[in-house]
Amino acid sequence: MYQTLLSSLENGILTIIINRPDKLNALNKDVFADLDKALVEIYSNKEIRSVIITGAGPKAFVAGADISEFSGLSLEQSKALSKSGQDTFFKIENAPKPIVACVNGFALGGGCELAMSCHFRIASDNAKFGQPEVNLGLLPGYGGTQRLVQLIGKGRAMELLMSAGMIDANTALQYGLVNHVVPQEELLAKAKSILDIINTKAPIAVAKCIESANAVFDETKNGYEVEVNAFATCFETEDMKEGTTAFLEKRKAVFTGK
Structure with a gap:
């Protein structure tokens, strides 16, 4: 069904795993196409009550966008790329069912933006968050400048955006970027325990x-x-x-x- 995602539905919880571990699950056109397809299913399938999004392997949730797709884009193409990514993340943010990011390892650039578009985030103790786009002469283009400010406040967001600094899971917890930090082997179980409760509500x-x-x-x-x-x-x-x-x-x- 999907080229770059693994999915399973159990007890009303759809688990989506971004499955490009050799590329640290970087976001490319195929991942976005698959996410859009999955979102149609999430919105329409009544058996799906809530959703977990995570990354394959222990190293990365999503370590960023696939930079190889950025080279040689015209002004109009670069605008379209940003707008398209924003549109997908808006669909996640506005989904009528809870979507939780389970962040295992690196959530950088587009990966951090993906996590922030989810309704809340749970991190494993090895998680790292950051928006390193200024290192590429860019800025976050999938809503990151807006959501980071909303979630952690303007001062902290400005520092991270401009310095390309990374924060660890406990700092992310202190900043309010994540709700819980757990050992990696307990990450999905923690999300499921919360969603099992939410799934009993109206x-x-x-x-x-x-x-x-x-x-x-x-x-x-x-x-x-x-x-x-x-x-x-x-x-x-x-x-x-x-x-x-x-x-x-x-x-x-x-x-x-x-």
Whole structure:
């Protein structure tokens, strides 16, 4: 089904592994095409409740973009490349189901940008994050300048962007870039334990949490207005009736996503 991804669906959790370990899972056109294909499936397949994205092998989540594809691009082609990468990462960020990055090893350049487009991040203790694009005479082009500032604040983001510095997993935790740091062998289990809990919640309510939280950073939207409309939408669902009834009857709710 995919040239560069391995995927498996278990207990409602789709695990996607970027599988180019010989290239440290670097992002190229094929990876982006496969991610776009996977996102169509994620959006449309009701059996998928949540998603993990990780990289093959112990060394790298994604060590960057495939720089060999950058040479000789015209101004218009370079704009199209940046826009195309941004569009894929917007689809991840705005997916109606939780997408978690499990960062094993290097998440650099486009890899750091991919991780930041996910709804949250869990790192193994050998993870390293950075945006080294200035070393190439470039800057992050897939949304990294925006999301890094959103996630760790302007001052810290500016320093990392301009110095091409790398931070380790514990610094990323301290900065708020990742939610948890665990030993590498526990990385996927940690993500699954969190997603198993989220998967018991009302799917429409979860989707509306994502939509409303994302509106904080969208200048075209009034986040409070998005929240009001999302709240009202949830009020009309069968899941809301089930959730409130179960609460009053002191039993566990069974949600159907309707």
